[in-house]
Amino acid sequence: MDSEKRNQNYNTYVEAKVPKTKFWQALLKAFVVGGLICCVGQLFYDLYAYWFPTLSEAQLGSAMLSTIIAITAILTGLGIFDWIGAFAGAGSVIPITGFANSIVSPSMEFKKEGIIFGICVKMFSIAGPVIVCGVVGSVLAGLIYLII
Amino acid sequence: MFSTNKQTVIFNNKPRIIGNFSIGGPLESKGPIKDYLHYKLEDDTLNESSFEKAERKLLEHIIFGAIDNANLQLDDIDALLGGDLLNQIISSSFAARKFGITFIGLYSACATMAESLALGACLVDRQVFKKVCCATASHFSSAERQYRFPLELGNQRPPTSQWTVTGGGASILSHEGKGPMITSATFGKVVDFGIKDVNNMGACMAPAAMDTITTHLQGTNSKVEDYDLIATGDLGKLGSEILVDLLERKGIKLGQNYSDCGNLIYNKREKVFMGGSGSGCSATVFNSYILHKLRNGDFKKVLLVATGALLSTTTTQQGDSIPGIAHAVCIEGGE
Structure with a gap:
């Protein structure tokens, strides 16, 4: 039996043997935790609207997002956020919390390699692709908008 | 030699x-x-x-x-x-x-x-x-x-x-003194069955373990039953099951005397998933549990088959499959 065929057979065999992620359980956890994070966000939004009635909707949104980012950064620093992430999966990744965590965690991890080569270089090692996709996506959307 | x-x-x-x-x-x-x-x-x-x-x-x-x-x-x-x-x-x-x-x-x-x-x-x-x-x-x-x-x-x-x-x-x-003896060893070959999943090391290394165990049994003219313990390094739960399957297809049946250091080292499955891994896995289990049992006579003959996945982050990112290797050492209890 040639090695390519052997490898193919082996991969098929392994795939059948691998335990699958519990789909519904993961979905439920993500929904509940993600929903809770959004509720906390809404709470801050309403509080800011109550405390500072002069703020516009956009300003209220920014203030709420900044608060959530700050809370995530602190929870990451305290070593709590990775538990939430391991439990909730996409539930904690999709909101702004996942983005904040992905910037703070490599910054902490690579502090030992110095400020420039450690923190500054590694800070965007996980969030970088998201930023690139965001920028490229918005350029494409802009081009389409220009043509229409 | x-x-x-x-x-x-x-x-x-x-x-x-x-x-x-x-x-x-x-x-x-x-x-x-x-x-x-x-x-x-x-x-x-x-x-x-x-x-x-x-x-x-x-x-x-x-x-x-x-x-x-x-x-x-x-x-x-x-x-x-x-x-x-x-x-x-x-x-x-x-x-x-x-x-x-x-x-x-x-x-x-x-x-x-x-x-x-x-x-x-x-x-x-x-x-x-x-x-x-x-x-x-x-x-x-x-x-x-x-x-x-x-x-x-x-x-x-x-x-x-x-x-x-x-x-x-x-x-x-x-070369002299008292303690368990190393009686034979088998240096492994690099074996690659085309697995690319870095999160499934057990599947990458199991074929290498199979290759080394088969070679060692042939080379020393011994049988699985001759050993009180055959311990692989860090195949984990899934990798061990795959190894048992692979060897069975070759006509070698691993029995109750087979264990994996990655399964022996932890008891909380929830957190460690398939079990322990890393170069320290077989090193820790061998130098504590296995040698202790060899010294007190519970084990007379042990085959340690440490397994390794020879990948780096670069090879993974470039789409290469993950080669495995396994080296075996046979240790016998002795005065």
Whole structure:
């Protein structure tokens, strides 16, 4: 039996043997935790609207997002956020919390390699692709908008 | 010393393991082998400023511990054989800096403990060296940093993933003295069955373990039943099941005497998924539980088959499949 065929057979065999992620359980956890994070966000939004009635909707949104980012950064620093992430999966990744965590965690991890080569270089090692996709996506959307 | 099939080596002079030492991290010290460990770490940073430095210090402690356990001085050791998982095997070479003795750096990923024992036994059997120290360690946090994601990143691990052991062990081999004997060893071939999933190391390494076990049994003309324990290094739960299947297809049936160090080291399945891994996995279990049982006579003959996945983050990102290797060492109890 040639090695390519052997490898193919082996991969098929392994795939059948691998335990699958519990789909519904993961979905439920993500929904509940993600929903809770959004509720906390809404709470801050309403509080800011109550405390500072002069703020516009956009300003209220920014203030709420900044608060959530700050809370995530602190929870990451305290070593709590990775538990939430391991439990909730996409539930904690999709909101702004996942983005904040992905910037703070490599910054902490690579502090030992110095400020420039450690923190500054590694800070965007996980969030970088998201930023690139965001920028490229918005350029494409802009081009389409220009043509229409 | 002679070789029967270009891989298996039979030792005429039967090098002895006259001393050994093992250290387990905080999680490992709660596992099933806790009573056999020589030292239990409460703080996995070892008061160092980085995890790389902690791993280095861990290895220094292990080597000193083993020399002490054999009632020897540093001057009595002719050479140090060792390796670890970090790039350029920095933990071993930087630890060796402290000892000022001959250092032979080895790398077979998680199979390094068996590789160092096999090579050390060759050197001692031929009396190239009289006494050598074989040492290997790994650290969960430094391995995560090198191979995967930052520790505080809130990501989920796939169910097939394994947990790198914080810990390690060292054995002192000698041409004379008392202790378990290394009677034969098989150096493995690099085997690749085309698995590309970095989160499924067990499946990558199982074919290599199959190859080495088959070769060793043929080369030493022995059967599975001859061993009180056949222990693979870190195949984990899934990898062990695959190995049992693969060997069965070759007509070799592993029985109750088969176990995997990655399954022996932890008891909490939820957190570690498929079990332990890392170069420290087989090193810790061998130098604590297995050697203890060999010394007190519970085991008469043991085959340690440490398994390693020879990948780097570069090869993975470039789409290469993951080659595996397994080295086997046969140890027999003795006065």
